[in-house]
Amino acid sequence: MDKNIFTVDEKDQGTRIDKYLSEVFVDKSRSFIQGLIEKDSIKVNGKVPKSNYKLKAFDEIEVIFKEPEVLKVDAEEIPLHILYEDKDLIVVNKVQGMVVHPAPGNYNGTLVNALLFHCKDLSSINGVIRPGIVHRIDKDTSGILVVAKNDESHNKLSEQLKDHSMKREYYALIEGRLKNEKGTIDKPLARNKRDRLKMGIVDDGKRAVTHYEVIERYNGYTLIKCILETGRTHQIRVHMASIGFPLVGDPLYGFKKQRFKLKGQVLHAKTLGFIHPTENKYVEFTTELPEYFIGLIDKLRNEIR
Known part of the structure; x- marks a missing residue:
């Protein structure tokens, strides 16, 4: 100490x-x-x-x-899709179904467990449960995350998240045909007072801003790109549901009757851009949509031919 x-x-x-x-x-x-x-x-x-x-x-x-606590989370040999790695950070493409970090009742099989096996040097800022984790995405959301290997990189990346300069673009499949080509949802979010598992639009919540634009329309569905200005828990999911276009497959905010048998919301963190914490230059990473997402789009495209 x-x-x-x-x-x-x-x-x-x-x-x-x-x-x-x-x-x-x-x-x-x-x-x-x-x-x-x-x-x-x-x-x-x-x-x-x-x-x-x-x-x-x-x-x-x-x-x-205080001295960083000794990590008590087990390292596990779990395959990782690493897009980029250097002495300061790792950029990974998380698969759908993987939890980002351990939590009560779920201490194994997470991204952190996999990272600890792959890399012994991770920032200690978030303690024993979330070493290196700068930001999170939901279990059933796939896509890009940046992980810090040291505290200096963690601090600089966190500042970019806080000042909204980090570029974060998601692709989402939503219910219904969205008429607007683009739009912005600016609604504050906070924990739902009736259901603690959910977030909700709350007047005294934290400001949350999502920009969206249409990529493609299908019969009863729309593929959109969402650009996050802020990064609140479940932000895209709650915002799109709030205007009547919930994400396909969303178990919390989506329609009760789902046409497709899915493991969760159809949402992918496709692009991530930021100023490299030590090289001080802008870097950007992008990924292809996961196979299940592509298969779903192909099926919807075939229906309108």
Whole structure:
């Protein structure tokens, strides 16, 4: 454990504590500092502040950096589709049906289990259960994820997620023929108060923005591209359902009667672009749609010939 104690200078009065500390500890991002506050690892005058706390002259700040916990998640020899890898990060194409990280009742067979077998160096920022995981996609959503191998890369990638500069494009098959060629859904999301497994449109929720455009129309279905401005849990699924066009196969937000026998929502994270954390240049990765997705589209195309 590393404890740091210092006093705020008069010239820094009025500065937000997360901004101030990210400048004091130049290798730590504001989101990382906010995480420390949430874990009660930062105190001002003996009390845990909020991330937006504005400093006063002569405030005494205590910052504790705890040693990373020893990983207790088993490494498993599970095949991975790796699109790119270097000393800082790994870009993987996750298959449908794979959970990203362990959780109570599901500690095996996840992407993290596979990553631990493949790579011994993963960032420690998200602790023992989510090493290296910068962002997540749902179990039954396939597609691209970037995984950080060290804390510096993790911080820089997380900042891009937070400031919405990371490019994330998904392909989705939705119920119904969408008339608009393109559109934007700007509706706040939060946990559904009646069903904790679901997210919902909630006035005081976090802002969520999804841009969409039509790729192809079929009899009763539409293939769309969704561009995420924000990245909330179940964002595309809830947003499209909220305008009456839920994803095909979605067990939570979709129609009760499903024409096709599917394992889950037809949603694929197709393109991911970001500034490389150490090379400082833009990189972009894209994948083909999975076989089941392509097969479904081919079937729908044949019906309109």
